[in-house]
Amino acid sequence: MKNKNLWLLIFWAFLASIAYSQQSHFDGKTWWAFVNVLADDKMEGRETGSIGLRKAEAYIVDQLKDDGLEAAGINGFYQPVKFESRQIVEKESSLSLARDGKTEPLALGEDAVFSTRIDLAPSVAASLVFAGYGLTVPEMNYDDLAGLDLKGKVAVVLAGSPAEIPGALSSHYQSAGERWKALEKAGAVGIINILNPASMDIPWSRISLNRAHPNMALVGKEFDETAGQKLALIFNPAKAEQLFAGSGHSFAEVLDVAKERKQLPRFPLAVSINAKAKVEKKTIESANVIARLPGTDPDLKNEYVVLSAHVDHLGIGEPINGDRIYNGAMDNASGSAVLLDVAASLKKSPEKLKRSLLFVFVTGEEKGLLGSKYFTAHPTVKAGAMVADINIDMFLPIVPLKFLTILGLNESDLGEQAGAISESLGVKAQPDPEPQRNAFIRSDQYNFIRHGIPGLAMQVSFEKGSPEQKIFKDWLTNRYHAPSDDLAQPVDLSAAGKYEEIVRSLMVRVADDAQRPHWKQDSFFRRYAQPATGGT
Numbered sequence: 001m002k003n004k005n006l007w008l009l010i011f012w013a014f015l016a017s018i019a020y021s022q023q024s025h026f027d028g029k030t031w032w033a034f035v036n037v038l039a040d041d042k043m044e045g046r047e048t049g050s051i052g053l054r055k056a057e058a059y060i061v062d063q064l065k066d067d068g069l070e071a072a073g074i075n076g077f078y079q080p081v082k083f084e085s086r087q088i089v090e091k092e093s094s095l096s097l098a099r100d101g102k103t104e105p106l107a108l109g110e111d112a113v114f115s116t117r118i119d120l121a122p123s124v125a126a127s128l129v130f131a132g133y134g135l136t137v138p139e140m141n142y143d144d145l146a147g148l149d150l151k152g153k154v155a156v157v158l159a160g161s162p163a164e165i166p167g168a169l170s171s172h173y174q175s176a177g178e179r180w181k182a183l184e185k186a187g188a189v190g191i192i193n194i195l196n197p198a199s200m201d202i203p204w205s206r207i208s209l210n211r212a213h214p215n216m217a218l219v220g221k222e223f224d225e226t227a228g229q230k231l232a233l234i235f236n237p238a239k240a241e242q243l244f245a246g247s248g249h250s251f252a253e254v255l256d257v258a259k260e261r262k263q264l265p266r267f268p269l270a271v272s273i274n275a276k277a278k279v280e281k282k283t284i285e286s287a288n289v290i291a292r293l294p295g296t297d298p299d300l301k302n303e304y305v306v307l308s309a310h311v312d313h314l315g316i317g318e319p320i321n322g323d324r325i326y327n328g329a330m331d332n333a334s335g336s337a338v339l340l341d342v343a344a345s346l347k348k349s350p351e352k353l354k355r356s357l358l359f360v361f362v363t364g365e366e367k368g369l370l371g372s373k374y375f376t377a378h379p380t381v382k383a384g385a386m387v388a389d390i391n392i393d394m395f396l397p398i399v400p401l402k403f404l405t406i407l408g409l410n411e412s413d414l415g416e417q418a419g420a421i422s423e424s425l426g427v428k429a430q431p432d433p434e435p436q437r438n439a440f441i442r443s444d445q446y447n448f449i450r451h452g453i454p455g456l457a458m459q460v461s462f463e464k465g466s467p468e469q470k471i472f473k474d475w476l477t478n479r480y481h482a483p484s485d486d487l488a489q490p491v492d493l494s495a496a497g498k499y500e501e502i503v504r505s506l507m508v509r510v511a512d513d514a515q516r517p518h519w520k521q522d523s524f525f526r527r528y529a530q531p532a533t534g535g536t
């Protein structure tokens, strides 16, 4: 190589390294340091309402103050949220099937578990109807309930959806509130949800293990989306055949159709259910934590780009391998740490942003997105001032960041911008490779979306069919919602750093853009952004 060329090469490498260091604010190490604090055993798994969560939030508030952010809650940085905690008392609860006048007891934990997400009635006796996926999707003229007599009956459904219904739409109609709306209209009194073996994140043994763990609901009628629902059971697919006996159909046959992701047969079952549920209730207090970094444009500073993450996790539960603390290092100390790290980076390398930034750390996510539900119903900034929500939940930097899943990628120009930024950093952006897991509605962005705010969530991901896919599947099976989602697990710091860079760049771009992000014309979620027209 000629000397001149060598010098040119060195010169270019030098320029490239400056460019890279300018665009890279994160090394993954500062992120991991925050995760180490939030997922420490001392935080006791950050259960909603617990001292551990309070400690974690106090730490977060200290960091935010250090970073020079302004309090944007009700009591300083805090927005108090009240919950009703519900715990099943199994000794005084029971389940049985009745067939031809004979009673067949069901074993709680073995066959099925009660879901205390809804306000269970003390006793329910009703016949059962298999309603397929139990889905009603008016936009697609799809209705599993059509032609079924559900009056006074309990609908048995299999989790899932037919392939013809787009992911976001099918997720939306599988949310507890939407599902109940349709079933209530059809006259049903409850739901038995058979888990779909094809999309179970957690094995049944672990679901059963923590079935006595309390659930929570927001205090206030306005938040009750399942009013009138008397029974909610989650049924073990390995035990579901007994529900179908005598109906002329088998569960195995239903599963075969579900594997093809086609519409399922629907028919009355030959059994009825008797359920007695004793639930212990108490009131719990917790809080969201909210901070503001003011923008500089005289007008646009009144608008906010929201970065959100849930701080809460599952607390202390049944031991697995001798460990009782459900640390939630990835779920979601990891996301809270990104917010803290981004806030710290904005102190270290300030940006003159037009819009303000809002950092929202929510509680009660594990109880059904409750902290964000409360915040979006009672925002501490002007309703309508939030232009976008970038939510971070369990982004899983457990492999090098080559593929980024963007939930909501094709729904708004916020999604498109996230995709463009990702690609510019050499990361392939893709929509959800596993839409049947319903990830889009399973975290806090969904509540922002339902209030008309374009939102998305991004996760380190894999190419479908690649060896990495198994790494993620194994992570869900073994660590998701288990005590082993802790600080002893391997993480990829450079993937975390790169991910943070994408989040920061997106936030900066949206904060400075003359236009607010908007839903695409054909996006289903655009309807929530329409001004209210009155009516019901």
Ligand SMILES: [Zn+2]
Residues within 6 Å of the ligand: 331, 366, 481
């Ligand atoms: Zn979780």
